[in-house]
Amino acid sequence: MDLEEKLLELEKRREGIHMPHVYYGDPNKDFTLKLIKTLVENGADLIEFGIPFSDPTADGPTFQAACERALKKGITPAKCIQGIRNLRKNGLETPLIVTTYYNIPYVTGIRAFLKEIKKAGAQAIIVPDLPVEEADTLLDEGKKIGIHLILQVAPTTNKERLKKITDIASGFIYVIGVEGVTGARENLANSTLKLINRVRRYTDVPLLVGFGISKKEHAAAVVSAGANGVVVGSAYAKIYEKNLEKPEETLPEIAQLAKQIKQGCIEGYRQYLMNNR
Amino acid sequence: MDLEEKLLELEKRREGIHMPHVYYGDPNKDFTLKLIKTLVENGADLIEFGIPFSDPTADGPTFQAACERALKKGITPAKCIQGIRNLRKNGLETPLIVTTYYNIPYVTGIRAFLKEIKKAGAQAIIVPDLPVEEADTLLDEGKKIGIHLILQVAPTTNKERLKKITDIASGFIYVIGVEGVTGARENLANSTLKLINRVRRYTDVPLLVGFGISKKEHAAAVVSAGANGVVVGSAYAKIYEKNLEKPEETLPEIAQLAKQIKQGCIEGYRQYLMNNR
Amino acid sequence: MELRSEGVLVLRKGRFGKYGGQYVNEILMPALIELEEAFNRYYPTPEFQGEFQSLLRDYGGRPTPLYYAKNFSELVGCKVYLKREDLLCGGSHKLNNALGQALLAKKMGKTRLITETAAGQHGLATVMAGNIFGLETEIFMGVKDMERQASNVKRMKLLGAKITPVKSGAGVLKDAVSDTLREWAACSQTTHYLMGSTVGPHPFPTIVATFQSVIGIEIKQQILKKEGRLPDAILACGSGGSNALGAFKPFIGNKDVKLYFVEGGGESLGADNSAAAFQLGKPGVLHGALMQVLQDEHGQIKPSKTRAAGLNYPGRGPEISYLCETGRVNACYTFDKEVFEAVKVMCRTEGLIPALETAHVIAYLLSHREEFGRGEVVILNYSGRGDKDLKAIMRYFYGP
Amino acid sequence: MELRSEGVLVLRKGRFGKYGGQYVNEILMPALIELEEAFNRYYPTPEFQGEFQSLLRDYGGRPTPLYYAKNFSELVGCKVYLKREDLLCGGSHKLNNALGQALLAKKMGKTRLITETAAGQHGLATVMAGNIFGLETEIFMGVKDMERQASNVKRMKLLGAKITPVKSGAGVLKDAVSDTLREWAACSQTTHYLMGSTVGPHPFPTIVATFQSVIGIEIKQQILKKEGRLPDAILACGSGGSNALGAFKPFIGNKDVKLYFVEGGGESLGADNSAAAFQLGKPGVLHGALMQVLQDEHGQIKPSKTRAAGLNYPGRGPEISYLCETGRVNACYTFDKEVFEAVKVMCRTEGLIPALETAHVIAYLLSHREEFGRGEVVILNYSGRGDKDLKAIMRYFYGP
Numbered sequence A, B: 001m002d003l004e005e006k007l008l009e010l011e012k013r014r015e016g017i018h019m020p021h022v023y024y025g026d027p028n029k030d031f032t033l034k035l036i037k038t039l040v041e042n043g044a045d046l047i048e049f050g051i052p053f054s055d056p057t058a059d060g061p062t063f064q065a066a067c068e069r070a071l072k073k074g075i076t077p078a079k080c081i082q083g084i085r086n087l088r089k090n091g092l093e094t095p096l097i098v099t100t101y102y103n104i105p106y107v108t109g110i111r112a113f114l115k116e117i118k119k120a121g122a123q124a125i126i127v128p129d130l131p132v133e134e135a136d137t138l139l140d141e142g143k144k145i146g147i148h149l150i151l152q153v154a155p156t157t158n159k160e161r162l163k164k165i166t167d168i169a170s171g172f173i174y175v176i177g178v179e180g181v182t183g184a185r186e187n188l189a190n191s192t193l194k195l196i197n198r199v200r201r202y203t204d205v206p207l208l209v210g211f212g213i214s215k216k217e218h219a220a221a222v223v224s225a226g227a228n229g230v231v232v233g234s235a236y237a238k239i240y241e242k243n244l245e246k247p248e249e250t251l252p253e254i255a256q257l258a259k260q261i262k263q264g265c266i267e268g269y270r271q272y273l274m275n276n277r
Numbered sequence C, D: 001m002e003l004r005s006e007g008v009l010v011l012r013k014g015r016f017g018k019y020g021g022q023y024v025n026e027i028l029m030p031a032l033i034e035l036e037e038a039f040n041r042y043y044p045t046p047e048f049q050g051e052f053q054s055l056l057r058d059y060g061g062r063p064t065p066l067y068y069a070k071n072f073s074e075l076v077g078c079k080v081y082l083k084r085e086d087l088l089c090g091g092s093h094k095l096n097n098a099l100g101q102a103l104l105a106k107k108m109g110k111t112r113l114i115t116e117t118a119a120g121q122h123g124l125a126t127v128m129a130g131n132i133f134g135l136e137t138e139i140f141m142g143v144k145d146m147e148r149q150a151s152n153v154k155r156m157k158l159l160g161a162k163i164t165p166v167k168s169g170a171g172v173l174k175d176a177v178s179d180t181l182r183e184w185a186a187c188s189q190t191t192h193y194l195m196g197s198t199v200g201p202h203p204f205p206t207i208v209a210t211f212q213s214v215i216g217i218e219i220k221q222q223i224l225k226k227e228g229r230l231p232d233a234i235l236a237c238g239s240g241g242s243n244a245l246g247a248f249k250p251f252i253g254n255k256d257v258k259l260y261f262v263e264g265g266g267e268s269l270g271a272d273n274s275a276a277a278f279q280l281g282k283p284g285v286l287h288g289a290l291m292q293v294l295q296d297e298h299g300q301i302k303p304s305k306t307r308a309a310g311l312n313y314p315g316r317g318p319e320i321s322y323l324c325e326t327g328r329v330n331a332c333y334t335f336d337k338e339v340f341e342a343v344k345v346m347c348r349t350e351g352l353i354p355a356l357e358t359a360h361v362i363a364y365l366l367s368h369r370e371e372f373g374r375g376e377v378v379i380l381n382y383s384g385r386g387d388k389d390l391k392a393i394m395r396y397f398y399g400p
């Protein structure tokens, strides 16, 4: 399904959006496929599909370990793209947003890379180390090929940059909720809610908030504050990394968290509507 | 007995002179008294009576250890001088030549020190760290008090200095046979014999050769080459240091070496006379 | 817009040919922009220059001498001068940059410095500069590097730095840079990342090269005074390239001056035994910049390997990448074994114990004597002293 | 004949007041005379000066800076400048003298250098200088000092020195000097004893002070340039007195400049726990000269004790003995505990790790702040860096 259609559909359903983030191949390919299935069946609306990179500088310890494990197992970008194909072959309809660091598409060639992921069945791409200043090639090629470049904004982003980023954003905007790296955090920062407000002033593009979201309450809070949804990554990885020998055994627990997050997204939206009546 | 008388007497007897060097108080006072007795009874003509010093820079390992042992036992210059008194009281007639480093007389006061050793019964003094350049005070006071300052010459001493030293020498001249420090050596250096010849050209004062003399053959060689005698120190200490618990047990061995050395002095003189007929 | 900065064509801000750029997360972009503005605002002012130059002189000990190494020259057959960065306070060229950036951080109102270090020389320089300006310092250092450069860890600790061991990856420089970038993402508003070499996103490569180019400026004056002419060649070791660019930059336009950049060959050029990114790498994006970098065919960065901790980085800074690509600078390497032997040669001929990094240039000259003619004037940028490597060197020659 | 050498009345050659002289065995007298003649012949020549000055500059890194230590000044309340001998090649002032004497030895046709060392700094400087001039080196070092200054032992070994452990006595500096004198007696015709401080028989104290006085000459020029006037005080640590005399000599005639000589107080001034010869010693003859020396009432030399190996000598050189006796120089001391604390203060305020010897002057200033007025300009002769003491310092603060 097309990303914009899906976002529209969720908007109509008056639900906050839930995008889990996984790193493909951690601890093995099969598990990731099962994990994505579980997540989708339990309330994931989009999937952020991570292609592991050796030096994930925007990621905290949980995802660093995830990348390292996957790479040790021999995962390559080509195998990841094959994974996307498999998901689509198995009938997955959920939009897939590929995440990877810039060197991965760079060495393949930006156009070739985007074409490949498009053909495999992805809808968009997130490149955490690609600020707007360096995004021209990827934006241009993405537009031609039909892959959204999902841009990020952060608490440090000032007015001028917010305007610049929101002006060219397509698909949705990834709102980095905290100063720092990915990783489940206990509490939601107050500043996260302020940031949502600040970004909202510049754009109607959907806002998904990530970095640190790990609980239903977090999801509810950010959606009620005006975000369109949340990205939850390390919180899921933290569950299965406790049982890397048989990660499948942790899928029920993951399913439960996914349901809760989605519930938070729904409740948050309800709250948002009440607040903005 | 007066030093010069003694030297004259030996000259008349046509014997090379044998001067053993001991450090008083190593390993205890009693032993040194016995040692001196043994040496005198076995052919010592003069005794070089060492007052231990903490930093005997002209001495090799054997005598360094001797000084260290004596000082650890609490030997002081005053006790050494008392030792001289005891020797005289016990009837020793052999001339005693005190050896010590300059700081010892310096802290007492040169005049006072010389007076004391004179009164106790010493005839001369050797100060290994007092070259002619610094010797004025000691020379002057020694002359007044009647203590010979025994000067040293070395293989490094040039013509000019030889002249200067031999000009003011009294008693005898201590010929340092080798470049280095005290300590028994296996072989006699060729240069030692040359040095004797070189010094002899400037003076008729008796020449005693020290540093490294440890055998009858050494003694014979240097005396036959024109020296008046030898100084033997570390060679004796090396015998008793093997049995520091009961050093008395080594006295027979020491007696035997002393006899041999004296024999070497006698034979050397005979040879000298033959050579110079 | 076309700019010429010391002879290098700058087509786009922060780019050297295709190399460079600002490949960082949005979180850090405002800090980079702020830094660039602050550098442009403060650096040219007489106040900044006054304070900076007087610290370089009185604290650092600049100018460092240009020493004609007579005995070593006799051995290799050309006329060898050593640019004595080992005499700089702290024992390497790193202080030039650390003082400059710390002063800048102070002017920007930052209260804290963070950085990474491998050999420990840059960490040391950073805490020294931090203490002078009353800025807290936190140093990220790979656990493997902490072990092999233990004496510098002690020095930094004694000077009051917080030292954070980096266990991820191979526990070496690459991993420490990553972790410092992560930390910076959490504190960039109050904290300056005092980048240690001519790597990272713009404006770091330019700032670091600017602060380090005092080396080359002095070399030019000194060699003109001593020889009445420019040198035939300048050699510098490097990974990021800061001491090399520092020495080279004022000579880029002097085409007759041959420039040699010696990287860490490691054990061999075989798989995973080397740090020779110009031999074994290709262009890629790491730590915020496009540069020559060791990587596999899929774009995964490969760990580098060399006994010299300070050369053990898979990337070559954008500017040195460009200069080697265009052929203005010759990219060379030497192996660990030659490097240790070179240490000994320098010890015996000139009484100087070089850092293992520095020993790479010495080794290069020793094994390529035939490249340099008898009358040629060759300058080795003698980037640091070997005190930090004493243990490793002793173990190499005398066993454990 | 009355001579005035830099303000010190010299009544007799090689004497400073009653101190000095040549109390050595006849074996060594010719070598001393030869040395004095050679020094008088070569030192004033333009050739010697040219070679010497260019080595000091290009190899050594002279002039060393005079650094205004702002943070430290704020702490102690007066205006403190550090004369940065720590930046000299090798890490201490010792090279000034080693280069000079090695050059002299070369001119004299000697083929070998011997010397003693305690902190290892002088040994290091000697082998550096030896290598430059192609002279073999043998270094005598007390076994206790070899242990506590192990890193300098490694440096010297690497540079190719033969290191002879001295086990006699307490295995410290005094014993090493004795053994070097003994060795010299055996080889003085081919070998130069490169005396490491302003001690020993004439002409050593004069030669060493002459070579070291470059420190004070530079201080004078530098402080006049920076402050437009002479300093109010100069402080230097010392045992033999070489860095102190080096700094003081050009100011002896400037009676308004207070001079402080800080010796090693050790643990306490109690029996056998100190190296404070000016507090606890009296005139005596050791190692060839009459000087202030620790000794018992019978004239036996007492071993000194301080954690700073380089100050652990029972004697004070003849010239500094004289200057303290006449009151021109204030003889002071500080205890080990204060010294270690002073290391930390200097680390934290100025980012510099001082040698334990050097830390004595820092400690003195810290504990006597009231002696120095707010506007006063005070110069600390910062004689060396603490790399050699890293282990001891770390152990003191962080345990074994």
Ligand SMILES: Cc1ncc(COP(=O)(O)O)c(C=O)c1O
Pocket: C092, C093, C118, C119, C120, C121, C122, C196, C197, C198, C237, C238, C239, C240, C241, C242, C243, C244, C309, C310, C311, C355, C357, C358, C383, C384, C385
């Ligand atoms: C002495 C020395 N030389 C060279 C280098 C290499 O760094 P760069 O390439 O930035 O000069 C280092 C890095 O730590 C170093 O310590």
Ligand SMILES: Cc1ncc(COP(=O)(O)O)c(C=O)c1O
Pocket: D092, D093, D118, D119, D120, D121, D122, D196, D197, D198, D237, D238, D239, D240, D241, D242, D243, D244, D309, D310, D311, D355, D357, D358, D383, D384, D385
């Ligand atoms: C750093 C340092 N300072 C001072 C001294 C003391 O020596 P001097 O009194 O000769 O200056 C030493 C001796 O080793 C030293 O290493």
